Amino acid sequence: MDEPPQGEITVLLAAWRQGDPEALNKIMPLVYAELHRIARRAWSQQPHNNTLQPTALINEAYLKLASSENASFKDRMHFFAVASSAMRQILVNHAKGRLAAKRGGARAHVSLDDVQPVHQEAAEIVALHEALDALQAVDPRKSKIVEMRYFGGLSVEETAEALDISVRTVNRDWRLARSWLIREMNREST
Amino acid sequence: MSRQPEWEEIERIYHEALDLPVRERRALLARLDPRLREEVESLIEADSSTMLLTTPPTHMAADLLDGQPGGLAAGQRVGRYEIESLLSIGGMGEVYLARGDGGMPVALKILRPHLVVSAQAVDRFETEARAASALRHPNIVTVYESGRSPAGLFIAMEWLDGSTFRSVIHAGEVELSKAINWGGQAASAIAAAHRAGILHRDIKPENIMLVKTGVLKILDFGLARHGTPDGAEPNAIGASGTISGTLSGTLLYMSPEILRGETATSASDVFSLGAFLYELAAGRHPFAGDTPLDVFEAIECRPVAPMSSLRTGIPVRIDQLVLEMLDREPEMRPSAEEVAEALRTL
Structure with missing residues (x-):
């Protein structure tokens, strides 16, 4: 198993914070790979009470990638923003893979009413993703807030800290963004 | 992008309007120029939706973590059962054909460990599985046992050869005499469960099977599903969190009181059964809509068209009975027992 380069991410994060946009492009593949690695291992170990919050995965990725001992809360939140x-x-x-697989058809002798949640959620996630791209064009900050709160599982406070804005702003942005996204998704589906 | 210059203004008015009591809000909106007003109004309307972003995407994350669902190989043992083949894969688990003592075929449902996120959820699941396994009725799938194994929580149940009513409905118009007969079987199963103090909570065609012998079987009685992870915080934006987006697959069969977040009662099961009977006999769902929001609204306030307006030959008594089952007031609905009786004597 190839280990991710320890510490490299800390340097890249610092560079990104100092305004180097290229740093983010280098961070992403590392985070992506690490999240996948964690996901696979979590499954192979099958811990019964493993919580599934995306935050837990991201947190683990952070501990793995950044030498976190001296990191500040803000450093951690910046990482969370990227990991989201x-x-x-x-x-x-x-x-998308799930939706494509579904079209392949399924055999069902015994109904699994659980079939619905994943496919329903898959369709929603893809639709939300597209709507978020559209929101990005109108208001990048709101798009980012939704990404962090929904996909990253960050709390309002953590989101505020990572983006250097007030909790009140996050709440207000979140509310409007949510309305905007729902409207956008309804338009798309009709 | 003509909208962009106005965005800040839209944003300002949106928040201002939401902070106002409804009457003052209307007055504020009435003063705006039409385009701006349309923008703000449509956003405020979307704000009241409970459908989106209320829970984290846990099912998808579980699915991702599983990597390869259906990971149990033929010959592997789960409890005292030996896996034979994978039958279906769902968001929270898989169902396998397995062999029990003496080679008896069983359907083995395995719940994904990742979605069982708290001790209470496990307890609830086991309590309800025990309750369900105590139900013995010719129209209820028999649950042999439930237990834990390294592969996850499992339920061993009667293996059925047939198809779900979803495919029966898909296949085209159903003979009325058959629909009535099946409705009677379903109602008597639900009545038996209610007598035992057990609710189904999720009656819909996907959970009802037609066995090749013509017998109808209801699956998944009172089993814990769709567990909202206990850590999932209800949305701060006023959404109750009772309807997460992932539940919308079931939305069509949900009673108005469940949509309002109230506790399910036996009358809620009767409502869902009524929606199923309607769909089976009339060939169309009583609350069909293009979007979850449409469905939501239909269940809450759209008058239900009598089945006779959709199909000829529907006996008046059936039409009336189904409409009563779909009454918005739980206390106005007949009991499952009464429904079974009415369908039997027809």
């Missing part, structure tokens, strides 16, 4: 994008990409890709 990676998580979004992972979940969207997976959702």
Whole structure:
């Protein structure tokens, strides 16, 4: 198993914070790969009480990738902002795969009413992803807030800290963004 | 992009309007120029939707973590059962054909460990599985046992050869005499469960099977599903969290009281059964809509068209009975027992 380069991410994060947009492009593949690695291992170990919040995965990725001992809360939140994008990409890709697989048809002798949740959610995730891209064009900050809250599982406070804005702003942005996205998705589906 | 210059204004008015009592909000909106007003109004309307972003995408994450669902190989043992083949894969688990003692075929449903996120969820699941396994009725799938294994929580149940009513409905118009007969079988199963103090909570065609012998079997009685992870926080934006987007597959059969977030009662099961009977006999769902929101609205306030307006030959008594089952007031609905009786004597 190839280990991710320890510490490299810390340097890249610092560069990104100092305004180097290229750094983000280098961070993403590392985070993406690590999240996948964690996901696979989590499954092979099958811990019964493993919670599934995306945050838990991201947190683990952070501990793995960044030498976190001296990292500040803000450093961690910056990482979370990046990891939320990676998580979004992972979940969207997976959702698309799921939807494609479904079209292949399924054998069902015994009904599994659980079939619905995943496919329903897959369709919603893909639709939300597209609507978020549209929102990005109108209001990038709101798009980012939704990405962090929904795909990254970050709390309002964590989101505020990562983006250097107030909790009140996050709440207001979130509310409007949600309305905007719902409207957009309804328009798309009709 | 003509909208962009106005965006800040839309945003300002949106928040201002939401902070106002409804009457003052209307007055504020009435003063706006039509385009701006349309923008703000449509956003405010979307704000009241409970359909989106209320819970994290846990099912998808579980599915992703599983990597390869259906990971159990033929010959592998789960409890005292030996896996034979994978029958179907769902969001929260898989169903396998397995062999029990003496080679008896069983359907083995395995719940994904990742979605069982709390001790309470496990307890609830096991309690309800025990309750369901106590139900013995010719129209209810027999649950042999439930238990834990390294592969996850499992339920062993009667293996059925047939298809779900979803495919029966898809296949085209159903003979009325058959629809009535099946409706009677379903109602008597539900009545038996209600007598035992067990609710189904999720009656819909996907959960009802037609066995090749012509017998109808209801699946998944009272089993815990769709568990909202206990850590999932209800949305801060006023959404109750009772309807997550992932539930919308079931939305069509949900009673108005469930949509309002109230506790399910036996009358809620009767409502869902009524929607199923309607769909079976009339060939169209009583609350069909293009979007979840349409369905939501239909269940809450659209008058239900009598089945006789969709199909000729529907006996008046059936039409009346189904409409009563779909009454918005739970206390106005007949009991499952009464429904079974009415369908039997028809």
